[in-house]
Amino acid sequence: MFAHLCRDFVRCGDTTRERVREFLLNPGMWAVVGYRYRRWVRTRVPKIVRLPFALVGLVVQVLAEVTSGVQLSSAAQIGPGLYVPHAGTIVVGSGSTIGRDCTLCHCVTVGHRGGGRDPRAGSPVIGDRVYIGPGSAIVGPVTVGEDAVIGVGAVVVKSVPPRAVVAGNPARVLSEHGSFELIKYPGSDDDPPRVASLARRPAPPTEPCRDGDRA
Numbered sequence: 461m462f463a464h465l466c467r468d469f470v471r472c473g474d475t476t477r478e479r480v481r482e483f484l485l486n487p488g489m490w491a492v493v494g495y496r497y498r499r500w501v502r503t504r505v506p507k508i509v510r511l512p513f514a515l516v517g518l519v520v521q522v523l524a525e526v527t528s529g530v531q532l533s534s535a536a537q538i539g540p541g542l543y544v545p546h547a548g549t550i551v552v553g554s555g556s557t558i559g560r561d562c563t564l565c566h567c568v569t570v571g572h573r574g575g576g577r578d579p580r581a582g583s584p585v586i587g588d589r590v591y592i593g594p595g596s597a598i599v600g601p602v603t604v605g606e607d608a609v610i611g612v613g614a615v616v617v618k619s620v621p622p623r624a625v626v627a628g629n630p631a632r633v634l635s636e637h638g639s640f641e642l643i644k645y646p647g648s649d650d651d652p653p654r655v656a657s658l659a660r661r662p663a664p665p666t667e668p669c670r671d672g673d674r675a
Contacts, residue, residue, distance in 0.1 A: 464496055464540040467645075468489070471542070472543065488547040492544055494523070497516075498520065499534050530547060531551045536555070538558045542562060542563075543561075550568050550569075556570045558570070563642070565593050565596075568593075568595070580600060580601070581601065584600065584601070584604065587622065591609045593609070593613075599616070603620070606653070608626070608638065608639065610626060611628075611634070614627045615629040623639075
């Protein structure tokens with residue numbers, strides 16, 4: 461729990477002062493702290509002594525949801541480095557999986573679709589370093605690849621490839637330039653998985669040379 465919280469903390473700014481201010485004053489990050497505690501209780505505390513910890517977790521959950529509007533199910537798997545820049549109407553369902561160093565903006569839904577014997581039932585699996593923009597929804601058994609960007613108001617009901625930038629309802633791929641400018645963390649420029657993913661990003665298009673541009 462504490463290792464994950466430390467990673468969440470360093471996503472809150474470039475300096476210690478910025479991080480402390482964001483961690484203390486942003487209700488979205490209060491919800492992250494509550495999730496980490498409840499996840500720890502759910503996965504690490506033995507059942508024989510879990511009840512008092514679970515009761516504390518219930519109080520923490522209610523307070524976090526009332527103050528922030530953020531619901532992060534303790535049954536969801538969320539990697540370290542989660543950043544919630546703004547509070548307000550965020551729901552991450554119980555079957556969802558979110559990778560490392562992701563950003564969840566306000567009014568986001570990550571949730572289950574279907575039930576029973578529905579072959580389309582399931583929950584999203586979101587890769588590392590994904591930026592999920594305001595008002596977007598990721599629903600059902602879809603996969604979102606690493607370093608992807610889910611644009612404002614996008615509704616994702618099909619899988620998204622790594623480094624894709626998607627928008628619209630239903631979401632469609634606009635580019636393959638990824639979240640590299642949107643998600644930063646200490647050591648990101650030298651992080652081997654990020655560096656390898658960045659190397660696979662297509663080069664930006666070059667403008668044709670005009671007569672007046674020639675020397």
